[in-house]
Amino acid sequence: MREVLARVGVAFCAVLTLAVCLRWLFHDALPGQDHWATLNASQTYNERTFPSDEFIGSGHVAEDGRLWMPRDATYTVVVGGEQQNTAWGFAAPHFLEGFLFPRRRVDAGAVWVFCLACDSRPATVLSDGGNGVVFGRTTP
Amino acid sequence: MSIHAILGVTLYNLVLAGMGSVLLFALRPGLSIPDRVRLAGLSYLLGVAAAMVAFTLVIVLGIALNWASIVVCVALPIAVGAFVGRRRRVPSRAGVTLGLTIPSACILGLVVVALEAVFRKGRLQGLLEFDGWDSWGPKAKSLYFFGHLPPHFLADLPGGSYPPGLPALLSGALHATGSPDVVTVHLQFWFLGVGFVAALLGLMAGRVDPLLLFPFALLVFVMPDIRSRSVDMYGDLALGYGVATVALLLALWLEERDDWLIVAAALLAGGAALTKREGVVLVACVVLAALIASVDRLRAAWWRPVCVLGAAVAASILWQIWLSAHHLHGNGPSGGLHFLSDGGRAWDSLHTVVDNLFTFDLWLVSLTIGIAAVALCALVGAWRGALYAGSLIALLIAGSSAILWSDATLQLTDVNVVSRLAGTTALSVVALTPLLLQRAWGVPRMWRVPAWHRALAWGAVAVAAIAYPATLLAHGGVRFPKASDCDRPGAVYASSYPEAKRLGNGKVVQDGCGRLRVEPR
Numbered sequence: 001m002r003e004v005l006a007r008v009g010v011a012f013c014a015v016l017t018l019a020v021c022l023r024w025l026f027h028d029a030l031p032g033q034d035h036w037a038t039l040n041a042s043q044t045y046n047e048r049t050f051p052s053d054e055f056i057g058s059g060h061v062a063e064d065g066r067l068w069m070p071r072d073a074t075y076t077v078v079v080g081g082e083q084q085n086t087a088w089g090f091a092a093p094h095f096l097e098g099f100l101f102p103r104r105r106v107d108a109g110a111v112w113v114f115c116l117a118c119d120s121r122p123a124t125v126l127s128d129g130g131n132g133v134v135f136g137r138t139t140p
Numbered sequence: 141m142s143i144h145a146i147l148g149v150t151l152y153n154l155v156l157a158g159m160g161s162v163l164l165f166a167l168r169p170g171l172s173i174p175d176r177v178r179l180a181g182l183s184y185l186l187g188v189a190a191a192m193v194a195f196t197l198v199i200v201l202g203i204a205l206n207w208a209s210i211v212v213c214v215a216l217p218i219a220v221g222a223f224v225g226r227r228r229r230v231p232s233r234a235g236v237t238l239g240l241t242i243p244s245a246c247i248l249g250l251v252v253v254a255l256e257a258v259f260r261k262g263r264l265q266g267l268l269e270f271d272g273w274d275s276w277g278p279k280a281k282s283l284y285f286f287g288h289l290p291p292h293f294l295a296d297l298p299g300g301s302y303p304p305g306l307p308a309l310l311s312g313a314l315h316a317t318g319s320p321d322v323v324t325v326h327l328q329f330w331f332l333g334v335g336f337v338a339a340l341l342g343l344m345a346g347r348v349d350p351l352l353l354f355p356f357a358l359l360v361f362v363m364p365d366i367r368s369r370s371v372d373m374y375g376d377l378a379l380g381y382g383v384a385t386v387a388l389l390l391a392l393w394l395e396e397r398d399d400w401l402i403v404a405a406a407l408l409a410g411g412a413a414l415t416k417r418e419g420v421v422l423v424a425c426v427v428l429a430a431l432i433a434s435v436d437r438l439r440a441a442w443w444r445p446v447c448v449l450g451a452a453v454a455a456s457i458l459w460q461i462w463l464s465a466h467h468l469h470g471n472g473p474s475g476g477l478h479f480l481s482d483g484g485r486a487w488d489s490l491h492t493v494v495d496n497l498f499t500f501d502l503w504l505v506s507l508t509i510g511i512a513a514v515a516l517c518a519l520v521g522a523w524r525g526a527l528y529a530g531s532l533i534a535l536l537i538a539g540s541s542a543i544l545w546s547d548a549t550l551q552l553t554d555v556n557v558v559s560r561l562a563g564t565t566a567l568s569v570v571a572l573t574p575l576l577l578q579r580a581w582g583v584p585r586m587w588r589v590p591a592w593h594r595a596l597a598w599g600a601v602a603v604a605a606i607a608y609p610a611t612l613l614a615h616g617g618v619r620f621p622k623a624s625d626c627d628r629p630g631a632v633y634a635s636s637y638p639e640a641k642r643l644g645n646g647k648v649v650q651d652g653c654g655r656l657r658v659e660p661r
Contacts, residue, residue: 002519002520002521003520003582005519006516006519006520006580006581007580007581007582009512009515009516009519009580010352010513010516010577010578010580010581013509013512013513013516013573013577014351014352014355014577016505016509017355017356017359017505017509018247018355018358020359020362020504020505021250021355021358021359021362021504022250024362024364024504025250025254025358025362028362028364028367029254029257029361029362029364029367030253030254030257032364032367032368033257033258033260033261033367033370034257034260036261036265037257037260037261037263037264040261040263040264040265040266041264041619043264043266044652044653045621045623045626045652045653045654046652047266048264048266048267048268048323048621049266049267049654051268051270051273055270056273060650063650063654064637064650067635067636067637067650067656068636068637068638070636070638090298091270091274094273094274094275094278094297094298095273095274097278097293098273098274098277098278098281098282099273101278101281101282101284101285101320102285102286105293126637
């Protein structure tokens with residue numbers, strides 16, 4: 001009797017799992033993956049590369065930084081006091097570091113500077129995001 | 141993003157599978173060719189784990205992780221594995237097949253389609269996941285460009301003390317694409333998923349009826365939370381695949397007491413510990429469950445599961461040595477043991493994890509069916525399986541809760557964070573459930589099907605595999621983005637501002653494809 005009961009239970013579990021899988025495969029998984037695949041394929045280089053400016057400061061300025069600096073350059077990222085506890089303070093420097101490799105981020109003394117709402121802008125501003133994020137050189 | 145990059149990642153993963161296959165040959169020299177094919181998924185996961193261990197060793201020894209060292213890391217285990225395998229060689233036995241029939245082939249065809257759909261998503265996925273661009277991606281790119289992880293770079297990086305197994309694996313994939321292509325490298329996570337599903341199918345073929353097994357293989361990438369994170373650059377799924385496979389290998393060891401299963405589990409446990417720091421805790425939960433299920437023969441058997449935990453701890457210590465040598469804080473909870481005094485958070489963490497795992501919109505029926513399977517095993521007296529799976533579920537829930545409890549920076553209200561952590565439990569349950577159901581049912585029925593039926597069944601799988609992409613292709617060709625997508629007739633392009641200035645003094649603007657366009661004034 002136990003064996004029969006167990007087999008009924010096993011069959012029920014297998015059928016239920018299969019039914020749920022089929023329902024969700026066609027209702028959610030395939031349409032969901034299709035949606036993301038279509039979205040990913042339609043994205044531009046910029047959309048695929050830069051998260052929201054809310055997190056990283058400015059994708060436009062980051063791209064300008066990459067296009068200005070030679071591959072062996074060093075740069076600093078200066079974040080203004082008011083932004084220290086926001087995403088610009090705790091996340092943007094890491095994004096810039098990963099995005100700009102093999103250029104190296106240093107704490108101070110670099111010619112190239114990213115300024116995220118910082119107090120003193122670089123002497124030569126090469127890119128301005130219009131939201132307080134600028135990139136430039138400390139030398140004229 | 142090019143076809144060459146995709147082929148590069150594919151070749152890289154085939155090499156890892158090849159390395160794992162040789163390691164499996166060393167463990168089980170008597171396997172027939174069909175058995176090796178059947179266990180290709182496990183071989184791949186073994187190759188990935190071995191690569192993670194070898195790459196981490198290279199980093200810890202201060203050797204640059206570049207093309208040359210990657211080749212040595214792959215070639216050395218292959219040479220050792222081949223040598224050991226040949227020394228231990230025994231006549232091969234007849235192989236076990238999947239036992240495919242037309243109904244089960246239809247389900248397998250859907251598994252293939254689900255995996256193809258994940259591939260489509262991953263192929264052009266940008267590096268937009270927070271942890272991806274904030275931590276995993278920069279680490280992988282640092283290893284790609286410099287071959288090492290500078291301590292000052294890790295010091296203020298989120299998850300900087302996390303072990304380097306996954307970033308090292310990704311840096312190898314970047315080398316294979318031929319560029320720091322952080323888009324195509326998302327396919328690495330697809331390969332890990334395929335390897336996991338293939339490992340489940342291979343390990344349980346012959347032990348579980350295909351009609352019981354395949355729905356759970358399908359469930360893996362149908363579970364909404366796995367579906368949505370399937371190719372995201374996070375360590376959680378990679379960790380989940382590793383721990384769940386360790387759980388399955390130990391379940392098989394409890395039944396068959398074959399020592400190769402322990403060695404394979406130990407290697408995967410080492411890989412799991414090098415994927416994320418919580419890997420050691422989750423492996424400890426699996427090992428403890430195996431010890432509980434071995435209670436009647438503990439004196440003779442205890443050290444084998446403990447070896448699996450030992451491998452995970454050793455791998456973790458390996459990285460800890462590097463962290464200590466570079467004066468970086470370790471892998472433990474950021475606030476030390478102060479969390480122990482916060483009993484309220486412990487209860488809330490447990491409640492949050494249990495609540496998450498039983499949320500249908502995240503994990504469908506996986507936990508419910510898993511618990512039902514435990515009960516059915518208990519009903520027929522298959523107490524070892526029931527005890528193992530029951531304690532595994534309880535311990536993994538407790539372990540996940542403890543991880544949440546210990547890190548006050550993890551918000552319990554953040555479903556994303558909790559789901560990523562709980563995923564290992566869900567995957568482990570999905571991996572074990574078919575085996576439990578089979579034990580509750582009785583001896584698996586081996587379908588003796590004529591050759592024409594077998595051919596028709598495999599034909600059905602092939603049709604599903606071809607029909608899905610063919611249907612999509614009929615609606616439009618495959619797109620491979622490239623810089624020339626932004627070309628405008630007559631415009632001049634430069635790859636940097638200094639080059640643009642040399643080309644003339646026109647207006648210089650970003651072209652939106654990673655270059656500069658020089659427009660006449």
